[in-house]
Amino acid sequence: MGLFSRDTDSGGDSDDENSRSFFEERGFIASAIIIGAVLICLVVWFMARGTNSPAAAPSQSPSTPAPTGQPTAVEPTGAPATPINTPPPATQTAPPPPNSHTGGCHDKSPEQGIPRAAAPTAVTWQYEAQMLVPLQAANGPATTSPDGVRSCFSHSPTGAVLAAMVLLGQVQNSAVSVAALKDRVLPGPGKTLAMAAAEKEARTPPTDPGSVQFAGFKVLYYPQNATQAIVQIACDLNRKAYGAIQVTMQWYRSDWYAVLQDDGTFNGTVEPDILSSLDGYVRFSGSS
Template identity: 70%
Template sequence: MGLFSRDPDSDDDSDGEKTSFLEERGFIASAIVIGAVLICLVVWFMVGGRSDNPAADPSQTPSTLVPTGQPTDTGPTGPPATPTEQPTPTRTAPPPPNSHTGGCHDPSPDQAIPRIAAPVGVSWQFEAEMLIPVQAASGPATTSLDGVRSCFAHSPTGAVLAAMVLLGQMQNPAVGIATLRSRVLAGPGKTAALAAAKDDKVTPPTVAGELQFSGFKVLYYPPHATTTVIQVVANLDNKAYGAMPITMQWWHGDWYAVLQDDGTFNGSVEPDILSSLNGYVRFSGAS
């Protein structure tokens, strides 16, 4: 089972405001492309590896995907955009793998929500085939012996980085299951995802496709947030942009992911195929 799911019987967005892209006019060729991208999204970020190293297991029950009454705005619908980036790490010097000053150690991190400009001072590093962002100020400030990254700032930027790093590490067969064990809140969803990950063992690259981050949008981050929702955008095989909401919860001094009971991030919330990155913060290690 993938960590992202799609409800084949659902035609409307969860807030009832966005018409499903399957109802939009378009050429048959466009429909075929969109359908193929949806298949990629269904298996987006499947756990691709096995780890026998024990990791910490938070025990708090996860909250719902999107807090009641909060915005779930998404990008425009229409024919999918065609990304052109190629993955390459940036030249920004990366922070040390373990730090006692940045990330979750910062007692008063910047609480500004990045809505237009991307976070600065970010180094993009390969996590298997995927580039993930790391920053001295917001994290990750800790890397465990089995390679799992943690300790992010209690801030909007910290939550964005935590979501992207988590997703990238879940794509890495070497640390995928260890990441799922230690960076996801305990509950039925985590149990289901672990069971599926052990059954899947390996994520078929010909099915999941090549993924690279392209941007994000902070959908929900109240003052002193303990729960936030980050819409993460990925470039799908350089054919289109796909976006999914990721719920993160602040627990015991760090950000952890929340899974739905079926073991996915999104449950019944439909993936979004974006016609552009308008309204999103462009944030990518590809160039």
């Protein structure tokens, strides 16, 4: 049984139907452990589909805590936002080469400013299965392995954001998810569980992965000369709502790697936020 799944035989009311796991509806039971960040957003969207369901109401404040002593923005209250005013795709530039000796982790003095008001520029968005991920020559990824895993991000706040988004996109792509988890996640019990689930899903990939795209981000934690970064990633959930979840990245062996919880997810027991708007987030999306 995957995360957020429910016993569908225990009741036939509409609330139970609307709150069943999106993983179960889309054949994602095996992948629930892997994609605890972005695909959990799909769970929230599925639960929010029923307008009479309590899950449809937006959270009044973020459920995801920032590290101790770190400020976190309070999301405005109100009706769930329908992202009809999402900005157009980032300026499409020539995509960075698959492998480069400049930029990304090769840059020894990357810009250390935390992006709080404006999105990264000169970004190309490319599909990983159904999801658009950002690529930038300056901050990465600067390397793509023969099996398709993207790596080599700059040691900077922007590099950490791009690394998190690219990995989240790649773990949704069954063609590369196992390799991405193997190469881009720190060792630990969570990694072992995530890889086992990814291998199972790769044998029976879902036929309908749902609709989720990145919508924005904010950097929650990035001290000077950081070895750890915590970013909150916001997703557009089929243009019905926004969901956001926290991802921890660790600077390790000259690149950013994801830190998974012991249960194999990015967020553990912390549920994603349903946002009233993208206020407080840097809007960053490859979809119009």
